[in-house]
Each structure stands twice: as structure tokens, then as C-alpha cells.
Amino acid sequence: MINKIKIALVDDHNLFRKGLIKLINIGDSKQRYDILFEADNGNQLKEKMKTPPFPDIILMDIDMPEVDGFESVEWLQRTHGDVKVLVMTMLEKEAAILRMLRMGVKGYIHKDIEVEDLHAALESIAANGFYYSEAASEVLHQNLNGLSNAPIHLSEKEREFIKLAATDMTYQQVADKMNLSVKTIDGYREALFRRLNVKTRVTLALYAVKHGLAEL
Amino acid sequence: MINKIKIALVDDHNLFRKGLIKLINIGDSKQRYDILFEADNGNQLKEKMKTPPFPDIILMDIDMPEVDGFESVEWLQRTHGDVKVLVMTMLEKEAAILRMLRMGVKGYIHKDIEVEDLHAALESIAANGFYYSEAASEVLHQNLNGLSNAPIHLSEKEREFIKLAATDMTYQQVADKMNLSVKTIDGYREALFRRLNVKTRVTLALYAVKHGLAEL
DNA sequence: AGCAAATACAGGAAAAATCCTCCTTTGACA
């Protein structure tokens, strides 16, 4: 076999990535897999995806700082539609699974699976183009006609605002710092409250921390 | 070398455990390490620790279902005081680190470290009996000298208040929930602002998360 | 060219949060 299957890993835990590489290589008796690169988060992924060679399969975590898995997948679909994404996470929430499936990922597995299942997933994606675990298939089956989850994409300004919102500053001060009117800031706030499904600045700040937009 | 160093892994993510095993074996050119067993959580650990042989070093995660790392370490100290625990987690919270160090763990490393550091940690524990990462040493040092941390003690009510303050609830709702007057709540707020050196509810909420008083 | 988003901003009202000063009760304790 001449063409190796090129794989990329996106996960914020170095130790997990390194371990995963070993696991992949161990089960790869025919030397078919080639780890192309690793990335800490979505931002680093974007960097690496600027120039060829591109991976065939990307193993992606969801919960990462800065740019999370959802954003990353969305970006990938727009810019590298042919890359197959295998989501690999500890989130079992139906909403998360569904959202990922809707975005067109090729597989969804839980981090707490057997090594053989990981290999099976890779094999299946390489051979058939997809792999759905029991749980994911279940969700997919029961939700063929569900609700639509808009992916949460934040603009640069929104990121900046949300970061400043997670401080002691008043909105007036935030506005000054961003060289915008308080009223514009109010607009950002309103929009984000709706999109992020929070009701007060307090929970907005917590969202910021949770998603790595603000430091603790 | 006749006596191998017996190691046990306690982490709820199978894939992480398996990967870790590979990483440990890879860097173990002299075949000194022997993976004795794995456990999903503290309960399983207790099972395995019922009968010999016992591990020399236990690599332990904190965040696990049922019985977490804190409980497990406490139990270990009581029942197997000679087993060396190397905590390996994604929590960087000072409070968590300090608590673990106080309980006598022999090492504290972040999951997002280099493979070499993992090996260094194992080597060090095997050889010297302990290994503290930069972060952990820092925390330990600052707390021995009491430079930065005044031992801010929070009463039970204050804990409850601060936890509720880190939500979408208004102070009126918090007051109702705690069966206190809004004015009393206002008193708690005022006092905590001063003691914790924050100026708004937003930063109070962030303090709560940082110190593990509220979940994200 | 035409139209839908996205961006920036206003006025004004209502609700919450913040800040200050001043009580009452209760229990520890010198």
C-alpha cells in the first residue's frame, strides 16, 4: 500500500495525544497510518491546515481552550470539506452528539472506549468513510427530524467583549477600551445573551472562563 | 534489577489509561516498570488494593465518578500509607494542589505535560520518593511562607451565598433560597467583596470558580 | 442593482446591584 492514511490529532492534553499516537501505531500492523500532526486547539489546527499536506482523518476533542471542537469542525467543513472528522470526547450529551452529526462529522466515539473500538473506528472511516458508535447511531436514528442547533461562532470583537465582561469593569469602561459606544456594547451583550443562552453578566463571565475566553 | 517498580493507574478514561501505559513502556528501556493494574475510579481501586501484590506508585486522576481522587488518596493514606501517589490531573487550581500536597501525595503533574516530564516524574518518585512540578512547588513554597495567601476562611453560609451568586439568580432569589432577607444577603456580599478583594458580583463568581466553590 | 446580514449607535424605562448609615438580638467572656 503506497498511500498511507494521514491522521491529525486535535486535543488540548499533550499526554493524551502522545498516548493516543502509541495506541494507533500499536494496532497498525500494516503500517497504514501516518500521524501527520498534532494540535492543541482549533487555532493551532487552522495554522497547520494552511498548507499541504492535509490529513485524511482528524481525531478531534470537543472541549478545548480558545477554539473548541464545534468551531473547529464548522471551520473545517467550510474550508476543508473533504477531511473526515472523528470526534472523540467525554461528552455524552445528546445535544453535543447531534450537533456534531449535523455538522457532518464522520464518527463520534467516547474517550472511554476500548482500544479495539478505536481501531475499528479508524478502519471503518478509512474503508467506508464513516463510523458511528452505538450511542451516536441511536441519537441519529431518533432525531432524524429534530431541532436546529446553530453553531456558536464568536467574532473577534465578541471575544474581546466577553473577555472584558469577565472583569470588574463597567460596560462604560469596556466601551471606552474598545473604542465603541456603550450602546454598541449593549448590543453585543444582548446578542450574546441570546446566542449563549445566559441571562446575566455573571453567567456570561462563567461561560467565558469555561470556554477559555477569559482567564481565571 | 530484580524488583520491578509496580505501577497502578486510576483514571476514568480507558483510552487515556491505555495510552499512558504505552507511554510508560516506551520510555522504559530498562524494563523497570510493571503495570500492576488499572482502575476506573476509587471504588475499583479499593477492590484491587484488598490483596497483594500492592503497587509502589499509583498514578491518580482527581476527577472521577463515584469516588474521586481526594477520597481515594485519603483512603490510601489510611490503609496503605507506604504507597506513593502521583496525582495527574487537568486541575491547576491552587486549592486542589494544596489539598493534595497536604494529604501527602508524592507528586502532582498536569495532564498536559511532555512525555519526558512524565518519565522524569516516575524516575524521581522511584529514586527520591517525590516529584513536584514547577506549579506545585510554587504553590507549596508560597504557602509555607504565607506570602500571598491569607487563610481566607469562609463560613458555611458564605460558601452557600457565593455559590448562588455565581448563577443567574438575583439576590432576591438567593435570599429566598437561603431563607434570609435581601438585606442580609447584601451584608454577606459587602463583607465578601472586602475580604476577597473583588468589586463586583462578576469577579466574585470568578473567585468562586477558581477556588472550587462553584462549578463551571 | 438589490437585499439580507452584520455592525454601530440612540433614547428611555425598569430592574438589579452597589454603597452607606443605622438598628436589634444573641452569645461569648473578662
Next chain:
DNA sequence: TGTCAAAGGAGGATTTTTCCTGTATTTGCT
């Protein structure tokens, strides 16, 4: 037994946040 401290609370002023309804400009796409 008098004093002091901590917990719970009141009233009222001021600032911030939140909410609602509109408008003008720019920008991407068809």
C-alpha cells in the same frame, strides 16, 4: 454584669445592568 462582636436586618440613594424599540451604514452575495 457590662462590653464587644457577629449575625440578621431596614431605609434610601446612586450606579449599573438589563430590556425594548428604532435608525443609519457597510458589506457580502446573487
